[in-house]
Amino acid sequence: VDARGAEWRNAMADTKGHSWRVLFVMILATIPSLIVTMPLYFTLAWPDGPGFSGGIFLGAVQSVVSVLTLCAFAAIASRLFAAFANKLNG
Numbered sequence: 001v002d003a004r005g006a007e008w009r010n011a012m013a014d015t016k017g018h019s020w021r022v023l024f025v026m027i028l029a030t031i032p033s034l035i036v037t038m039p040l041y042f043t044l045a046w047p048d049g050p051g052f053s054g055g056i057f058l059g060a061v062q063s064v065v066s067v068l069t070l071c072a073f074a075a076i077a078s079r080l081f082a083a084f085a086n087k088l089n090g
Helices: 008-015 019-045 052-084
Strands: none
Touching: 019 052
């Protein structure tokens, strides 16, 4: 954030040619959260599921998984910045 030259134009120039790679890495980071939450959703929150208590448990699990996924996104973004930031690091 406080890097010298941290402007939109420099960031776009640094990621030019890497857009698909960045998108693919971010999608890969969401797969573990989907593997955890989707089966729980279909068993607990489906209209014929266990009801209110299942929804509370599902909400708690989704909250924890969301925080972990957000941490993974932050770590990935910082690694991608270190790998691709030519103009921003220079």
